[in-house]
Amino acid sequence: MGGICSLLKTERQPPANRKLITILSIDGGGVRGIIPGVILAYLEAQLQERDGPDSRIANYFDIIAGTSTGGLVTAMITAPKDNRPIYAACDIKDFYYEHCPEIFPYKNCDNFIFKLRSSAEAVKGPKYDGTELHSTVNKLLKGITLSQTLTNVVIPAFDIKRLQPVIFSTIDAKKDPLKNARLADVCLGTSAAPTFLPAHFFQTTDKNGNIRSFDLVDGGVAANNPTLVALNLVRRENLSQNELFKGINLRDTDQILVLSLGTGTTKNEEKYSATEAAKWGLLPWINYNGSTPIIDIFNEACSDMVDIHLSTHFQSLSCQKNYLRIQDDTLTGKESSLDNSTRENLERLVEIGEKLLQKRVSRVNLETGKFEKIEGEGTNGDALRRFAIRLSEERKRRNK
DSSP states (O other), X not given: OOGXXXXXXXXXXXXXXXXXXXXXXXXXXXXXXXHHHHHHHHHHHHHHHHHOTTOOGGGTOSEEEEOTHHHHHHHHHHSEETTEESSOGXXXXXHHHHHHHHHSOOOOTTOHHHHHHHXXXXXXXXXXXXXXXXXXXXXXXXXXXXXXXXXXXEEEXXXXXXXXXXXXXXXXXXXXXXXXXXXXXXXXXXXXXXXXXXXXXXXXXXXXXXXXXXXXXXXXXXXXXXXXXXXXXXXXHHHTTOTTTTTOOTTOGGGEEEEEEOOOOBSSSOOOOHHHHTTXXXXXXXXXXXXXXXXXXXXHHHHHHHHHXXXXXXXXXXXXXXXXXXXXXXXXXXXXXXXXXXXXXXXXXXXXXXXXHHSBOEEEOTTTOOEEEOTTSOBHHHHHHHHXXXXXXXHHHHHO
16 A cells, blocks of 8 residues: 555554444445445354353444444344344345345346336435335334434434434433434334435434424435444543543554445446536436435445545554454445345345455545555454454453
8 A cells, every 4th residue: 555554553452451432333325234244144143152042242332333224224233122133244144135125126137118207206206205115114114213222322313304324323322312213213214225225214312392304305415324424423522531431542543443444436447437427417416317416425435434434544654453444345237236135236235245354454545535455454254253253352351
């Protein structure tokens, strides 16, 4: 790697008895959320090998952040049922197999007549009416609220009435009833991708009858990669002397362990060109050859900028192994779709997730923006096994 990366010192190792804050972050990406589902299943299996079959992801992370489909995965692995997560990580894949074809009913996007009809419909309303998504999420999460999650969650959305991001968190929900929304409503809000699904409205009330309204669309328009959102919460709570984050030196990243999971992206394929885009009006920006360029661009820009910022930060402090970003940047064609819910495509995405475990650890090149393999750190699977060891040791340290 060029630039600053070539000047880095040997990585420091934190003292074994030092407090460690652990963060998991999951990107948005529609049906591609099945990819981080595969990664989480592998990590949970590694934790179970060390600590027993009842171990769950929520037992090991102080904060789990998720945007859009990542927000739904976050809810699945932190929402309680008999004081246990509703879903084990190994069940996420089957959830996508079962529900994605209902939420995003597949149509033959290669058909010319369909493309014409789709373009016309894109002007009139969202691609999907959201009925199945609402039904699925409400059945799954029922009346569970943010304050009830088994660990702290952070889920961003965007309020189009106020034109500002809204960050939902367990910590805030426990402090303020007006922020203690139903987890189902939060998931529907963070998943309401413009042009794909309708915006989501809901209200919260407190015991005095005060009401707060939310007019939400997909959190991906503000934070498709919510890792920085989680770290900002750590900083805020550190300053307010929250007991969990008290004593953490935010200028010393060897006290923070971050796992950031992407949902796949297209870097090796030229998806759009300036020559084409120079001729586009409103319609092609929202529907071009079955894709939605404006959404793709927003999501990728948000995710990449967060990764570049954090890679720079952790590498400059010689703590790069404390930040692990697992992302596949070689998706092509239908694999990169947010809503291709055919069994064939979902199985292909699972295969991509499994192969990602075998790929060598990569970090973003701070000059080119592309991922480059790192010598001496093995595969992503090796890195996750090392993460599992550190997560297990931290949990045991706290339980002494």
